[in-house]
Amino acid sequence: MNGSASTPDPASAPPAAGGAGEQLELIRAELKKSRSRPGSSAAVRLPVARIVVDKGLSHLDQFFDYSVPVRLDEVAQPGVRVRVRFGGRVVQGQGRREGGTLIDGYVVERLAASDYAGPLAPLSQVLSPEPVLSPELLRLCRAVADRYAGTLADVLQLAIPPKHNRAEADPSPEPPPSPQPPEAGSWLRYAQGPAFLTALAAGESPRAVWSALPGGEWASELARAVAATLASGRGALVLLPDGRAVAGLDAALLDLLGSGHHVALTADLGPEERYRRWLAASRGSARAVVGTRAAMFAPVAELGLVAVWDDGDSTHSEPRAPQPHTRDVLLLRAAEAGAAVLIGGFAVTVEAAQLLRTGWARPLAGEREQVRTAAPLIRTVGDHDQAADAAAHAARLPTLAWRTAREALTRGPVLVQVPRRGYVPRLACARCREQARCVHCAGPLEARDADGLLNCTWCGRPEADWRCQECGGVRLRAQVVGARRTADELGRAFPSVPVRTSGRDGVLVSVPDAPALVVSTPGAEPVAEGGYAAALLLDGWALLGRPDLRAGEEALRRWLGAAALVRSQRQGGSVVVVAEATLRPVQALVRWDPAGFAAAELAERAELGFPPVSRMASVTGSPAAVADLLGLLRLPEGADVLGPVAVLGGARGGDGPGRERQDRVLLRVAPGRGAALATALKAAQVARLARKQTEPVRVRIDPPDIG
Structure with a gap:
């Protein structure tokens, strides 16, 4: 608890009858009373405010008690933002603190007395009378901090947006009446779809992993699930990977329910508008929230449904400490509120497959006949096919892909998916695919656009006569050909057809049916109006060849997302994937069987003891800092320590001269020991701070990149 006191002189205590022992006891009693009694200016009723301060240090992850001045008695209510003086020294009997720093915090609760024996410093200021930290939100943030070995202050920074006076002063409108339960619509394509909506409308809490059928109906189907939940008098929260997906669901909800029932929360909103919409949910004006990961803590009242779309997308993982994942936060919220759960996407993650395997959730998928009706025709071009294809040696577009594009362009647009943007960032040997490196410094080589010569990206020296150090080959191939280079090549191959690009330099929302x-x-x-006539999925090996446990899962997710935009086979839609046909992700794409792929991946990970069957944490920092933390760490019984391995620049795969070396260690524990692992990691961090070891060590529970 907060506060420090100077000890009164026992000689100044009032005299008392009896012996020395009795006098000493009276002095101790009087001293205890003086320490626990708030200052004379403190509120009469509930004079103590328990505060969580905005300090994200592990050893300060606790509540602190402050006295409530009479002038702040009415406004210093639980949940409001306050400012307190932290540190320094409380002046005995004067109710003030000398020194210290003014920091922000939140009132957790009001108490009649403090269990701290010293004098309490007073609250300095109530920043706003708006109660933004509800007991439900506080419990959620505490649970997230404990799960990810983080601090409550860090999670609160993610959960509560910054205050904006003008938005806070404006009243929120009255909530509209509950809508009527929606019709099943395109949920009829799923055997259990209508029953799922009926259960939501009846106030029940079904839990499902949804394998969405190809096409653009997913936004309408999510909107109907939200409408069914609102019809039961409960609230709904839906998280999506990006602003384009949020805009699609927002439009579907407006079309189905009209305005007033929901708000859309995204990180790119201005601070005033974002806070206004957040307040609409907090005040109960809007009973449904849709948004990106910034909305995972949105204060939805009487939560009845939590849903996440495309939970395998990396944008669902928060990069700021303690780096929670939206899927896990929603599962915590569902367990706390007893809400329904819907985890959906064209692909199925291994984490979702684990929920199915344990029986915690039920599958929600279309029958095989529905899949065949909705999916496009998918064909493959493997390494053997390209070796026998003379055109593939002259150009990177195999004959099958070229013919498919030429025929489809007579009926509409053609999508070409390329794993990387730009031109040719890296080169490799055409025979063994070993990365081409400089003979002087071992830096990676690149072909610059201006002269076409090979140059080292580290030392800049040109490489005139390169030869592979592994196999002696002299021919090079592009390790990953970027989107802009591909656009140039396709423009020359189809001179009369317009070429458009969409990527980091500029993302297109839609293209016309031309x-x-x-x-x-x-x-x-x-999205193409009416769907794409065909899609070409190039350089599949670049996605599959990543040194990552999730490489196959991620490649299939990317392919399914692109193929779902193509017209069905009955409408003439086709997809060509340039990857070896015998690989499991390619076979799952051809059969359109994401659930089967996820189940097979889960079975393999269970044999190897990898997540999500086990729990893992990564520890990254300088070799000395990592060794120091491991020396203080008291791991649960049976834990495995994998590593350390060197990572350059603190990022996997980063390379370059002059970058500080950092080590990475993976910690693995058995199922059910994840909480103990998080507790041990946090205790070790507290111990390092107590020993004045301030060199940072990055700790992440369930890291997404397990190579």
């Missing part, structure tokens, strides 16, 4: 080549990086594919 012949065009749309070159896109994964995740940036625009």
Whole structure:
């Protein structure tokens, strides 16, 4: 608890009858009373405010008690923002603190007395009378901090947006009446779809992993699930990977329910508008919230449904400490509120498959006949096919892909998915695919656009006569050909067809139903009016060859997301994927069987003891700092320590001269021991701070990149 006191002189205590022992006891009693009694200016009723301060240090992850001055008695209510003086020294008997720093915090509760024996410093200021930290939100943030070995202050920074006076002063409108339960609509394509909506409308809490059928109906189907929940008098929260997906669901909800029932929360909103919409949910004006990961803590009242779309997308993982994942936060909220759960997407993550395997959730998928009706025709071009394809040696577009694009361009746009943007960032040997490196410094080589010569990206020296150090080959190939280079090549191959690009330099939302080549990086594919006539998924090996446990899962997710935008096979839609046909992700794409792929991946990970069957944490920092933390760490019984391994620049795969070396260690524990692992990691961090070890060590529970 907060506060420090100077000890009164026992000689100044009032005299008392009896012996020395009795006098000493009276002095101790009087001293205890003086320490626990608030100052004379403190509120009469509930004079103590328990505060969580905005200090994200592990050893300060606790509540602190302050006295409530009479002038702040009415406004210093639980949940409001306050400012307190932290540190320094409380002046005995004067109710003030000398020194210290003014910091922000939140009132957790009001108490009649403090269990701290010293004098309490007073609250300095109530910043706003708006109660923004409800007991439900506080419990959620505490649970997230404990799960991810973080601090409550860090989670509160993610959960509560900054205050904006003008938005706070404006009243929120009255909530509209509950809508009527919606019709099943396109949920009829799923055997259990209508029953799922009926259960939501009846106030029940079904839990489902939804394998969405190809096409653009997913936004309408999510909107109907939200409408069914609102019809039961409960609230709903839906999280999506990006602003384009939020805009699609927002439009579907407006079309189905009209305005007033929901708000859309995204990180790119201005601070005033974001806070105004957040307040609408907090005050109960809007009973449904849709948004990106910034909305995972949105204060939805009487939560009846939590849903996440495309939970395998990396944007669902928060990069700021303690780096929670939206899926896990929603599962915590569902367990606390007894809400329904819907985890949906064209792909199925291994984490979702684990929920199905344990029986915690039920599958929600279309029958095989529905899949065949909705999916496009998918064909493959493997390494053997390209070796026998003379055209593939002259150009990177195999004959099958070229013919498919040429025929489809007579009927509409063609999507071309390329794993990377730009031109040719890295080169590799054409025979063994070993990365081409400089003979002087071992830096990676690149072909610059201006002269076409090989140059080292580290030392800048040109490489005139390169030869592979592994196999002696002299021919090079592009390790990953970027979207802009692909657009240039396709423009020359189809001179009369417009070529459009969508990626980091500019993402297209939609394209018209007209012949065009749309070159896109994964995740940036625009929606085509009426669907694409065909899609070419190039350089599949670049996605599959990543040194990551999730490489196959991620490749399939990217391919399914692009293929879902293509017209069905009955409408003439087709997809060509340039990858070896015998690989499991490619076979799952051909069969359109994401659930089967996820189940097989889960079975393999269970044999190897990898997440999500086990729990893992990564520890990254300088070798000395990592060793120091491991020396203080008291791991649960049976825990495995994997590593350390060197990572350059603190990022996996980063390389370059002059970058500080950092080590990474993976910690693995058995199922059910994740909480103990998080507790041990946090205790070790507190111990390092107590020993004045301030060199940072990055700790992450369930890291997404397990190579």
